Amino acid sequence: MRTILYLIRKEFLQIFRNKFISRAMFAVPIAQMLLLVPAVTFEIKNVRLCIIDNDLTSESRGLISKLEGSTFFKVTFSTFSENEANNLLYKNMFDLILNIPSGFGENLGTGKTGKLSVAIDAINASTAQLSWAYLNGVIRDYNRNILTKNINTIPVTLVPQIMITNRFWYNEMLNYKHYMLPGVLTLLVTVVGFLLAGLNMVREKEMGTIEQLNVTPVRKYQLIIAKMVPFLLIGLIDLSIGLIIGKLVFNIPFVGSITLLFACASIFLIAVLGLALFISTFSSTQQQFMFIAFFCMIIFMLMSGLFTPYESMPKWAQDFDMINPVAYLMKINRMVMLKGSTMHDISREVISLIVIAICSTSLAVRRYRKTA
Amino acid sequence: MKRFLGFVKKEFLHIFRDYRTLFIIFGIPIAQILIFGFAISTDVKNAGVAFLDLSKDETTQKLTDKIISSGFFKRTENLVSYNEIEDIFRKGKTKEVIIFEKNFAKKLQNEGRASISLIADGSEPNTATLVTNYTMAIISDFNTDISGIRANNPMLIQPEVKMFYNPELKSQHMFVPGVITLILILICALMTSVTITREKELGTMEVLLVSPLRPIQIILGKVVPYFLLSLINVILILVLSWLVFGLSVKGSIILLLAESMLYIMLSLSVGILISTIASSMQAAIFISLVGMMLPTILLSGFIYPIENMDDIYGYISYLLPPRYFITIIKSIMIKGTGFLYVWKETLVLLSMTVLFIGLSVKKFKVRLE
Numbered sequence: 001m002r003t004i005l006y007l008i009r010k011e012f013l014q015i016f017r018n019k020f021i022s023r024a025m026f027a028v029p030i031a032q033m034l035l036l037v038p039a040v041t042f043e044i045k046n047v048r049l050c051i052i053d054n055d056l057t058s059e060s061r062g063l064i065s066k067l068e069g070s071t072f073f074k075v076t077f078s079t080f081s082e083n084e085a086n087n088l089l090y091k092n093m094f095d096l097i098l099n100i101p102s103g104f105g106e107n108l109g110t111g112k113t114g115k116l117s118v119a120i121d122a123i124n125a126s127t128a129q130l131s132w133a134y135l136n137g138v139i140r141d142y143n144r145n146i147l148t149k150n151i152n153t154i155p156v157t158l159v160p161q162i163m164i165t166n167r168f169w170y171n172e173m174l175n176y177k178h179y180m181l182p183g184v185l186t187l188l189v190t191v192v193g194f195l196l197a198g199l200n201m202v203r204e205k206e207m208g209t210i211e212q213l214n215v216t217p218v219r220k221y222q223l224i225i226a227k228m229v230p231f232l233l234i235g236l237i238d239l240s241i242g243l244i245i246g247k248l249v250f251n252i253p254f255v256g257s258i259t260l261l262f263a264c265a266s267i268f269l270i271a272v273l274g275l276a277l278f279i280s281t282f283s284s285t286q287q288q289f290m291f292i293a294f295f296c297m298i299i300f301m302l303m304s305g306l307f308t309p310y311e312s313m314p315k316w317a318q319d320f321d322m323i324n325p326v327a328y329l330m331k332i333n334r335m336v337m338l339k340g341s342t343m344h345d346i347s348r349e350v351i352s353l354i355v356i357a358i359c360s361t362s363l364a365v366r367r368y369r370k371t372a
Numbered sequence: 373m374k375r376f377l378g379f380v381k382k383e384f385l386h387i388f389r390d391y392r393t394l395f396i397i398f399g400i401p402i403a404q405i406l407i408f409g410f411a412i413s414t415d416v417k418n419a420g421v422a423f424l425d426l427s428k429d430e431t432t433q434k435l436t437d438k439i440i441s442s443g444f445f446k447r448t449e450n451l452v453s454y455n456e457i458e459d460i461f462r463k464g465k466t467k468e469v470i471i472f473e474k475n476f477a478k479k480l481q482n483e484g485r486a487s488i489s490l491i492a493d494g495s496e497p498n499t500a501t502l503v504t505n506y507t508m509a510i511i512s513d514f515n516t517d518i519s520g521i522r523a524n525n526p527m528l529i530q531p532e533v534k535m536f537y538n539p540e541l542k543s544q545h546m547f548v549p550g551v552i553t554l555i556l557i558l559i560c561a562l563m564t565s566v567t568i569t570r571e572k573e574l575g576t577m578e579v580l581l582v583s584p585l586r587p588i589q590i591i592l593g594k595v596v597p598y599f600l601l602s603l604i605n606v607i608l609i610l611v612l613s614w615l616v617f618g619l620s621v622k623g624s625i626i627l628l629l630a631e632s633m634l635y636i637m638l639s640l641s642v643g644i645l646i647s648t649i650a651s652s653m654q655a656a657i658f659i660s661l662v663g664m665m666l667p668t669i670l671l672s673g674f675i676y677p678i679e680n681m682d683d684i685y686g687y688i689s690y691l692l693p694p695r696y697f698i699t700i701i702k703s704i705m706i707k708g709t710g711f712l713y714v715w716k717e718t719l720v721l722l723s724m725t726v727l728f729i730g731l732s733v734k735k736f737k738v739r740l741e
Binding site: 020039113116135162168172176178184285294297311331338 | 390392393395396399400403404407408410411412413416417418419420446461462463464467480484485486487488489490491492493494495496497498499500501504505508511512514515530531532533534535536537538539541542543545546558562566567570574650651652653654655657658659661662663665666667669670671675676685688689699702703706707709713
């Protein structure tokens with residue numbers, strides 16, 4: 001035990017002697033949390049709209065003013081020429097063209113159908129679909145207004161109507177920061193821990209200083225533990241900094257148990273650090289380690305569930321995520337922080353993390369060779 | 373010149389000797405294209421939904437069936453009381469609970485009104501919005517069916533929609549340019565900064581500096597192999613996305629490659645700049661991976677749309693080179709625009725490159741410390 005403590009002390013001394021790394025490992029996560037968490041949102045607003053109103057009646061103006069009133073659309077341009085509009089859409093001056101042909105108001109007034117045409121820049125398919133759905137909603141709404149104004153023949157009570165009320169729990173306003181903070185924090189903790197631990201180990205190999213450790217009576221498992229503990233602590237400090245930023249800067253509630261979250265994060269970090277050390281056993285230079293680490297990290301991150309909902313991934317991807325520790329922590333972090341999930345709710349995830357942690361650490365210890 | 377070529381050859385040998393380098397240069401783009409193509413979609417499918425049916429009559433049954441058979445949802449559980457909602461959300465599998473009030477069918481028939489409450493799990497805002505929207509659409513569709521409104525009152529306004537540039541609404545149009553942008557800047561910056569700092573850290577930089585090669589030749593020699601490999605990389609990604617997704621380049625391929633070369637140069641100059649700042653490989657790797665990976669993924673408008681960013685962050689994203697390249701590459705690949713439409717972005721990239729090279733030349737030290 002004392003041996004391990006001495007080794008850990010040595011590691012800490014070594015880490016903090018490197019001025020750049022010892023500052024960057026806290027400064028970079030802080031800067032990125034502050035920068036990235038509020039920046040990213042899937043919520044769509046300010047879709048730039050161009051209007052071609054060749055009708056100029058009270059009906060067409062009514063529709064336009066309805067669109068102007070929504071926060072979703074921003075009317076940035078209006079013209080009478082369809083060519084000009086198409087040209088500017090090509091130049092990416094706006095995202096959507098609404099064309100109201102002449103005769104629209106007259107048709108509506110006489111009870112005939114009024115035709116509209118809409119052109120959407122659909123390079124980003126999901127935004128295009130959403131804008132279309134939204135525009136369609138506004139049009140349908142407007143349509144209903146006209147209907148109730150024009151035709152008062154059907155008494156409202158006779159038409160059965162299903163009233164829908166909806167609410168969002170845990171995040172009433174659908175504030176995107178509540179989603180991004182746990183996500184970005186998880187990724188940062190992963191990247192910092194994974195890279196630093198692996199690089200540290202391989203650097204000793206590359207510089208030859210590992211020999212000095214190998215000739216001592218230090219056991220393999222002691223060495224691996226000593227290499228893990230400092231980065232485990234650094235990871236947890238990064239996590240706490242992130243949570244404090246979340247609370248103080250972004251005012252994100254923390255509903256669940258902090259102890260539970262830190263326990264899960266520790267298991268997660270052991271899993272990730274074990275993996276990093278395992279990779280380091282078959283890399284002889286920092287460059288080689290970095291290549292493999294980069295590859296693993298980018299796949300773990302993309303499949304972690306931050307960029308895509310887990311449920312909509314195909315079966316093979318969901319199966320892959322069974323061995324992806326980042327995906328588990330991503331879920332746990334969000335569930336414990338925002339929903340107050342208890343150990344009972346996340347037991348499956350925790351057990352999986354423990355299994356991954358045991359596997360990766362024992363692989364790291366087994367693969368480590370004291371002989372060159 | 374001969375000396376320089378010899379140096380470039382040495383660098384190539386360095387790269388090819390380690391199979392991992394090639395694995396990374398070509399493995400990452402391939403893996404990313406496949407992940408994005410087949411695993412990542414922002415759409416919601418099979419979202420878990422639980423029902424709390426307090427009425428249990430024919431109408432609620434019909435509506436439930438309609439919701440389940442739509443394909444968006446998967447029933448996780450049937451609840452019997454309000455108290456269970458909290459528990460089921462905490463387990464995480466259920467994204468939405470649909471509650472039918474008591475005597476639903478009776479009320480609908482007698483009073484003409486009956487209500488449904490939807491509660492969605494807001495901890496995943498995107499899923500929550502989509503799930504709620506889908507459910508509402510299905511319910512109002514059902515409502516129209518039972519009320520017979522469709523027969524009486526036709527929609528007076530008939531909108532007709534055209535999806536420009538991407539009529540089939542494929543998501544590849546977003547991520548293929550994104551992957552190219554991300555891969556080039558990360559790999560180029562990482563590789564260059566690491567090879568240069570490696571020579572410093574191992575002490576071999578001294579050997580190079582005392583050789584008759586001029587510093588600029590050393591740097592160029594380090595960069596040339598990665599320039600060529602990155603260019604091959606771009607072509608590889610384009611061919612792959614054509615073979616797998618049938619996505620072809622609409623505009624001029626030569627223009628696209630020329631722009632890519634400019635962007636590769638920019639990325640390499642970022643790498644050189646990092647290497648002049650970083651004293652060790654660890655520092656170089658830390659800056660180019662930890663420092664650049666997340667901001668590039670999140671702020672370049674590749675997964676998350678940048679149009680929606682609040683003003684300050686919108687401005688910050690103007691400082692990031694990927695933003696410009698992604699605009700250029702999308703315009704050329706998908707809209708088929710010519711140079712005249714992207715000259716502004718090109719100019720920005722060009723001046724950034726010049727700036728970074730200028731800074732590195734100024735900071736590059738010929739003497740050891």
